Amino acid sequence: MELSPGQTGAAGRARAALGRVAGDVESLLEAEREQLPLWIPAALGAGIAAWFALPRAVEWAALILASAGISLAALAMGRGGRAARAAAIAAGCVALGAALIWARAERVAAPVLGRPMVATFTARVVDLDRLPARGAVRLVLAPERGEGGLPPRFRLSVDEENMADGVAPGARIRVRARLVPPPTAAVPGAYDFAPVAWFQRIGATGRALDPVVLEAPAVADWRTRLASWRIGLSRHIQAALPDAEGGIAAALATGDTGAIPEDDNEAMRRAGLAHLLSVSGLHLTAVVGATMVMALRLLALWPGLALRAPLVLIAAAAGALAGIAYTLMTGAEVPTVRSCVAALLVLLGIALGRDAMTLRLVAAGALVVMLLWPEAVIGPSFQLSFAAIIAIVALGDQPLVRARLAAREGEGRGRRIARALAGLLLTGLVVEAALAPIALYHFHRAGLYGALANIVAIPLTTFVVMPLEAGALLLDAIGLGGPLWWLAGQGLRLLLGLAHLVAAMPGASAMLPAMPGGAFALVVGGGLWLALWRTRLRRWGLAPLILGMAWAAVAPVPALLVTGDGRHMAMRTADGRVALLRARVGDYVQDMFGELAGTDETALAFETLPGALCNADLCAATIRRGGRNWRLLATRSAYPVAIGALVRACREADIVVSDRRLPRTCTPRWLKADRPFLARTGGLAIDLDRGLVRTVAERAGEHPWTATNPENEMTAARLPARPSAHQ
Incomplete structure (x- = not known):
């Protein structure tokens, strides 16, 4: 098909415009040629971070293949230009970073404890960290052969009064302790120890229940001497x-x-x-x-x-x-x-x-x-x-x-x-x-x-x-x-x-409440752009930087946070404070909820909220969010509740939260977050303004520290559809 003169002229102008843009890009990169190598670690880090951010293995593979494809395409089509070489190297580093961390995660794989257990065992002390301010000693232990059911390496906290004299790295001890799998994030946005433990090959954490018995002192070598000298x-x-x-x-x-x-x-x-x-x-x-x-x-x-x-x-x-x-x-x-x-x-x-x-x-x-x-x-x-x-x-x-x-x-x-x-x-x-x-x-x-x-x-x-x-x-x-x-x-x-x-x-x-990962990526990218370039090109970094900061400032804050065990629920009040379901919680739980809600004010008791009605076993409350009233129901004790009253309360509620398995006849209008549901999702962050639920499982995905922990399945649970306005 022949092109008309008008079409030919338009195509020529488009090619000329693209040529001018390409020329300008080449000129900018030529002026910044000394700075281009600085982006190699930035691209490598981007690939590593993307592997952590993407939840599924098929997405990791797609990232690696797509980046490698872009790299090869840039080399094939670039005709020797600096922009093509830079794009090829950057894309190749992204692919390398994702492959590198994937391989590293597989290489450090070690058995992880399947479920909580109490055991008496003999183990060698790998590392020792004294915490006098907390009155505790933290040990990293490697159990002796024959200690069935234990991972090859785990971390144990011991009260100072239960610590035997002479314990040092390399010593062999005997102790009774309660061990649990490395904990995941309690709620979305909270600290997640599971990936840290995975890369440190720590298969469990726990606390000693009895005094530690020193069975054999450390064998004197340079490592034990250095550790003892340090202590x-x-x-x-x-x-x-x-x-x-x-x-x-x-x-x-x-x-x-x-x-x-x-x-x-x-x-x-x-x-x-x-x-x-x-x-x-x-x-x-x-x-x-x-x-x-x-x-x-x-x-x-x-x-x-x-x-x-x-x-x-x-x-x-x-x-x-x-x-x-x-x-x-x-x-x-x-x-x-x-x-x-x-x-x-x-x-x-x-x-x-x-x-x-x-x-x-x-x-x-x-x-x-x-x-x-x-x-x-x-x-x-x-x-x-x-x-x-x-x-x-x-x-x-x-x-x-x-x-x-x-x-x-x-x-x-x-x-x-x-x-x-x-x-x-x-x-x-x-x-x-x-x-x-x-x-x-x-x-x-x-x-x-x-x-x-x-x-x-x-x-x-x-x-x-x-x-x-x-x-x-x-x-x-x-x-x-x-x-x-x-x-x-x-x-x-x-x-x-x-x-x-x-x-x-x-x-x-x-x-600031939990910053969205996308906002953080924009801020980091904009900051690197400002720092690594020297010419007027650096000014372009202000756009993602400002956009990321604005995104973080206006990101919605979840109205409800529920921990993965269902024991703790926090609600963010209209004035920005936090109300806790259970009055007796540790400092860690209270500080965690306060940080995620963006406040350091003392937490309120749930029953002090307007419209809340609580007894020793149940709490019910009505709150207004997103232009509608939401009815909440939560259990807060381990004692049985009359089945008839519980079923009626469930039917009147939009959201039910419990640390126990609720009967099938408990059917709230929108969300039933009981023990089986939370075992699949982990902790929840519930945005009532938009009727959305974020889960710990979404971020954990198919990463190896999740797949090897059967106690926390962390599989994608079927979340309820967004509620309609008339509900």
């Missing part, structure tokens, strides 16, 4: 500094945070200072940097050595050894290992004569972490640490910022100090802005004054407390560490006072 060092520090100051000092030296009281922990979180309590890049930087400076100063005392030897290389090697030793001393937890890997890459760059910190080095560190521990991508530790360093480095790369904050010749000391403080404040504000969405997504809370608090807290910890603590430990060898311990204690007391002062200020922290 002894933590106890020594806590003896030198009592109370919370000793707990924080022990955390800085050994990574042991168990001795920090919960109220001080909460104050540090609300003040935006919680990052100081976990060994991370900040602490490793202080140790490595101090070691390098000391090594350079000491080596420079020998002129002959200074003239003949590469002192910077030797100092970098000394810093690397100090970083590795500090990582081992603090327990070699995965977040610390990640920070150590990043620090070693920085030292390698210094040794090669490169800039001490660039976005390429940060990207290389992130790439190493993703290849070794791809599951870390969805964890807050990885996201917070890399978001902070990316924000700092990207800010320092800005010519305007460098020009404003650079020192001037002949400038007075006062101006230099003011310029340094301004730079520290600006850096703190940018870092807080980068970390706030991550904190809101994972913890539903973000500190508002963290940037100001960190201006004091970070220098105080890095340049005062940690050097004093290191000096005190060295002087303790000759019994002269007391004065330095006192000074370190004063510094830590000042840090705690600052945390409590900031935490008590009005509006110290912002709270």
